[in-house]
Amino acid sequence: MVGVLDRRLLFVTGKGGVGKTTVAAALGLLAAREGRRTLMCEVDAKGDLTAAFEAGEVGFSPRELEPRLFAMTMDTEESLKEYLALQLHLPRLARLGPLARTFDFLANAAPGVKEVLTVGKLAWEVRERHYDLVVVDAAASGHVVGQLRAPQAINELLSVGLVREQTDWMMELLNDPATTGVVIVAAPEEMPVTESLELVDQLASTGVDLAAVVVNRVLPELFGRGEEEVFARLVEPAASAALSAALRRPVHRVLDAARLAMTLRRTRAAHLSRLRQGLGPERTVLYVPELFTRSHGRRATVQVTEALAAELS
Amino acid sequence: MTTGGSTIEQLLAAKEIVVVCGSGGVGKTSTAAALATIAAADLGGKVLVLTVDPARRLAAAMGLIGLGNAARRVSPEAFADAGIEPRGELWAAMLDTKQSWDDLIRRHAPDAATRDAILANPLYRNVAGRFVQSHDYIAMERLFELHSSGVYDLIVVDTPPTRHALDFLEAPERMAEFFSSRLLRWLLAPYRSRLVNVASRPFYQVADRVLGSAFLRDIAEFFMLFQSMYDGFVERAKAVERVLEDRRTTFVVVTTLESAPAHEARRFVDVLVSKRLHLGALVLNRVLPAELLDQGSSDAARQLRATPEAVAASLLVDHPELSDDPKLLARVLQELGDSFLNFQVVAKREAEQRAEIGVAADIVVSVPSLETDIFDIAGLARLAHQLR
Structure with a gap:
């Protein structure tokens, strides 16, 4: 089996709210720290990926955020211009005004055109070996299959033409597990686990390999062996009153918070085991603990990077 | 609440x-x-x-x-x-x-006939x-x-x-815009009349090379069928917007x-x-829960984290039933303090977000x-x- 970071093109996806962008940023940072020239690309131009590095906006042209780590934002119109300039040897959109607008229109209307411009650009960067690794903060799990299937869909729709020729090599690159993989980010909650398992099934139709499932926000066990029994005796009224007296401060809220933590942990553990069971023993599953951080900025990115590094070592 | x-x-x-x-x-x-x-x-x-x-x-x-x-x-x-x-x-x-x-x-x-043609169109089914x-x-x-x-x-x-x-x-607005698009008409022009405008000919030549003319024809047919429904669609989209x-x-x-x-x-x-x-x-x-922000509880948690052994020792005087291992009890007390303070960090961040966003609406409901x-x-x- 190919290691997650040994591949050259990673699509990071997951249900909204599970930390997909943070994990994409962390994978990019980890690869760059290991000495690989890495490009990260945010597909939905929200700016969350660069916010994970406190780096401000980046456009279609990649910017080096730190040594070996580059970031770009996908822009399908720019991607089209680049493609036309490269393929047709046309001057960069000098006289293409109406053509570009028509393509923009087509891209909105025809299935897969926007997606193929996105995937195509990224696959091209991999093929040309401009980077050792390309990490894509891809569409959320509901949309990513459309993205990954786009070259195939276009290939089926077009019988001839330059675009069809292009989709042939794209599909080859995407379907090679040594090159391309999907990373699904999940949280140990009901819908994220359900969607992740559904996505694993749907991935089969794309021919793209599943590189790993990253489970974010795993709560550590609050109490170790024998400790839960002690806690159960501690919450008895007489004992907790004595604890409050010893501290000279009310302690019941501290005990309530521990109960909440235990309940959350138990619920998450149940979802986690459902995920593990659904995935089977063969899949790579990486765990990132709940961080209790103050922000979602660089500090959180670094912490997730360290957690992933520990999991992958 | x-x-x-x-x-x-x-x-x-x-x-x-x-x-x-x-x-x-x-x-x-x-x-x-x-x-x-x-x-x-x-x-x-x-x-x-x-x-x-x-x-x-x-x-x-x-x-x-x-x-x-x-x-x-x-x-x-x-x-x-x-x-x-x-x-x-x-x-x-x-x-x-x-x-x-x-x-x-x-x-x-x-x-x-139009209805069946659209429903059967492979492009429509895909789209x-x-x-x-x-x-x-x-x-x-x-x-x-x-x-x-x-x-x-x-x-x-x-x-x-x-x-x-x-x-x-x-x-709805985008849908209406889409169907009234000039580009759509432009794209369909050569399939409507045999006279392709001299100015637009280079465009079709490039488009043919890139996409293949068969695909362009498929698309054109699809949109031509769709155009027959233009008025209904636009009117409908506007009504949806009004609602x-x-x-x-x-x-x-x-x-x-x-x-x-x-x-x-x-x-x-x-x-x-x-x-x-x-x-x-x-x-x-x-x-x-807002209780995580309580100052007294926060002090108690800090004390549990700082001096768990001392607290455990004094507790065991009157409550030996808690544990026969003072170290085990101390560990539990320390973890209690840790856990509270961990969740408190998140609760504080949440309180700040709530203060910022909560002013937006007349009715603000917090669900635990x-x-x-x-x-x-x-x-x-x-x-x-x-x-x-």
């Missing part, structure tokens, strides 16, 4: 359409279902929740499995099991994008799910249809998970207090305001992290209780 002048119940009583929106993963679907449950249980009448992608167990509890587009009444037994005797009826429907598109085509096609944010449009379109059917007193809509939470607001703007429609924004969804929610509120749409309520979901997932009517009732 509600803060502000009025309540969710009053809002539900005053409106005919409630659009529930927010970014993915914040609990939109269960909030929409719970709002509808409140209305059906307390206010009465016929209440419909139109949902997009419910968790399987919740869908099953509401009788929504394998229904396609049809609405079904949630059985009174399901309410009875949860110990509720509703005053009204709760109905539920799912959004089936493909079927909704087909219905739309059937309604607007000028004749049977129906994805076309111009068709999911967003079709959700609003279905809402319009259900509202104008006059069957329901209140419709609560769960909005589709889109890349941007506000896409669906612009969907959203109507004073009987209100928007409920759902978010957690994590930074990304809260940021998205703030943007959403801004857009609602700028479009002069009615922001009815803000639901802050999965909020940690419920201990279990919601998968039946009793679960919805628990959530409803928190929302009231």
Whole structure:
């Protein structure tokens, strides 16, 4: 089996709210720290990926955020211009005004055109070996299959033409597990686990390999062996009153918070085991603990990077 | 827990359409279902929740499995099991994008031949799910249809998970724009007349090379068929837009207090305001209990973390039953302090987000992290209780 970071093109996806962008940023940072020239690309131009590095906006042209780590934002119109300039040897959109607008229109209307411009650009960067690794903060799990299937869909729709020729090599690159993989980010909650398992099934139709499932926000066990029994005796009224007296401060809220933590942990553990069971023993599953951080900025990115590094070592 | 002048119940009583929106993963679907449950249980009448992608167990509890587009009444037994005797009826429907598109085509096609040609067109079949944010449009379109059917007193809509939470607001407009596009006409021109404009000829030559002429012809045929429905579509899209703007429609924004969804929610509120749409309520979901911010408890936790051995020793004097191992007890005490302070960090961040976002709406409801997932009517009732 190919290691997650040994591949050259990673699509990071997951249900909204599970930390997909943070994990994409962390994978990019980890690869760059290991000495690989890495490009990260945010597909939905929200700016969350660069916010994970406190780096401000980046456009279609990649910017080096730190040594070996580059970031770009996908822009399908720019991607089209680049493609036309490269393929047709046309001057960069000098006289293409109406053509570009028509393509923009087509891209909105025809299935897969926007997606193929996105995937195509990224696959091209991999093929040309401009980077050792390309990490894509891809569409959320509901949309990513459309993205990954786009070259195939276009290939089926077009019988001839330059675009069809292009989709042939794209599909080859995407379907090679040594090159391309999907990373699904999940949280140990009901819908994220359900969607992740559904996505694993749907991935089969794309021919793209599943590189790993990253489970974010795993709560550590609050109490170790024998400790839960002690806690159960501690919450008895007489004992907790004595604890409050010893501290000279009310302690019941501290005990309530521990109960909440235990309940959350138990619920998450149940979802986690459902995920593990659904995935089977063969899949790579990486765990990132709940961080209790103050922000979602660089500090959180670094912490997730360290957690992933520990999991992958 | 509600803060502000009025309540969710009053809002539900005053409106005919409630659009529930927010970014993915914040609990939109269960909030929409719970709002509808409140209305059906307390206010009465016929209440419909139109949902997009419910968790399987919740869908099953509401009788929504394998229904396609049809609405079904949630059985009174399901309410009875949860110990509720509703005053009204709760109905539920799912959004089936493909079927909704087909219905739309059937309604607007000028004749049977066009209708069949479109439905059979391979491009249409490929497109129906994805076309111009068709999911967003079709959700609003279905809402319009259900509202104008006059069957329901209140419709609560769960909005589709889109890349941007506000896409669906612009969907009707974009749909109308799309069909009146000059580019569309331009693209179709050579297939309408044999006389291709000299100026546009180079364009078609390039397009032929890139896409292949067969594909261009397929596309042209598809859009030509679609154009025959232009008037109906545009008129319909405008009507859908009017419904959203109507004073009987209100928007409920759902978010957690994590930074990304809260940021998205703030943007959403801004857009609602700028479009002069009615922001009815803000639901802050999965909020940690305010007790975590308590200063005395925080001091106690800090002390537990700093001197667990000393506290353990003094406790064991009167309560030897706690443990025969002072080290074990000390470890438990330290972990208690740690855990409290960990969760307090998150609670503080949440309080700050709430202070920032909470000013946006008249009705702000905080819903605590419920201990279990919601998968039946009793679960919805628990959530409803928190929302009231």
